[in-house]
Amino acid sequence: MNTLAVVMLTLLALAGGAALGIVGLRFWTRRRAGQEQAAAVDVLNEARKEAETIKKEAILQAKDSIFQMKAEFEKESKETRKELQNLERRLLQKEENLEKKSEALDKREGALSKRERAIQQRESELEERDRQVQSLFEEQRQRLESLSGISAQEAKDMLVRSIENEARHDAAMLLKRIETETREMADKKAKEIIALAIQRYAGDYVTEKTVSVVNLPSDEMKGRIIGREGRNIRALEASTGVDLIIDDTPEAVILSGFNPVRREVARQSLERLIADGRIHPARIEEIVEKVSEEIETSIRDAGEQAAFDVGVHGIHMELIKLLGKLKYRTSYGQNVLQHSREVAFLCGVMAAELGLNEKQAKRAGLLHDIGKAVDHEVEGPHSLIGADLAKKYGEPPRVVHAIAAHHEDVPAEDVLAILVQAADALSGARPGARKELLESYVRRLENLENIAASFPGVGKAYAIQAGRELRIIVESEKISDADIVLLSRDIAKKIEAELSYPGQIKVTVIRETRAVEYAK
Structure with missing residues (x-):
């Protein structure tokens, strides 16, 4: 206020x-x-x-x-x-x-205080009960061991073995079922593709081999080939790098050498000298040089013709020359250049059916054995040698890998490598494509049967189909139906590891149970 x-x-x-x-x-x-x-x-x-x-x-x-x-x-x-x-x-x-x-x-x-006291009391009771249980368990274990006559560790081992056998049996059954289902789907498609490839391949096949024997018009020609103090034969051997074997074989001279091209040069040169009649060191060198040039030209032409026939272009000239050298190279009596053509064609057909690059498949098939042209000069398997050569001369990585893996020297990581493997086996495995010496053939059959007999439970083993199938009969009381799946796989793995053979070998395991009774 x-x-x-x-x-x-x-x-x-x-x-x-x-x-x-x-x-x-x-x-x-x-x-x-x-x-x-x-x-x-x-x-x-x-x-x-x-x-x-x-x-x-x-x-x-x-x-x-x-x-x-x-x-x-x-x-x-x-x-x-x-x-x-x-x-x-x-x-x-x-x-x-x-x-x-x-x-x-x-x-x-x-x-909470009351509950904590109750829990502590419960823990004390449980500890006491646990000690009693442990004491009773130990007492029962000792009593069981004394009654059974085995220790706890032995019983545990028996249980582990039992579980392992059961798991192995279940795994074998599962593997058998999966393989059966997969084979039903895959075999049909694979057979269709392979059958189509074989049907579409219409080329004639003639087995060629390197000739190492030169026929003479008469035995008098042997003396002229040897020459005075052996100078003619020495000049011929020095010029060609091939050994001439002149023995008691009537009207024939044998040429011995690891290089098939040199043997071919020596054969043609000797035939021309015999036809000409003038046989002396100077003439020998002249003829050998001329024939060598002709052979080099024919090698290049053969390589170019093979690439043209297959439809593959852009191959390095050095690979073309190596490809032409395969004309004078054989494998089990099968000409390697013709085999390469056939593999290229089969690869192309199968690649086309699968929707893959047909030209690249043909390229890999044609070059897959290129290492055989120099395998007598370079250490190592021809597949790896060929892969190194293809890589050196600029081939695509997939082609290089397919060449290296076509004999499984390296694991196959691409479908192209699988195609080359299949085509290679198909070309070499068909009847009449390859030849073998009788001794090596018989030895391979014996080795197949011995490998099968080395597994327990095998009663009899037979190598059939020219060694391309191994049929095994097992003892039914020792091997179950589930075990035969694993046995066939183990035998196949051992064959792959210990033997070398062309194509593939089918392992068939047979188990039979018979019940016989007589009515009286």
């Missing part, structure tokens, strides 16, 4: 001052102008009236302002009191909640 009084007094003073100022100003103005006294009195009366009016308005405005300020103050005070009351209620509620939580925590703590 003191603040309101001060405000009102201030307003009244301001109003009075303003009124007096106005009155003085008018009075002074009228006096200076020389107006009459009556006018001054009137002005003074009017000024007083106006001052009274202004004073009243100022008082009313002051009262209105005081009322508004009082109303706002009361409103703010009311809101503040209300907020304080709400805050006080919330604090009281929180205090009550905290007291309730404290009581609940005290109760829970008591319950």
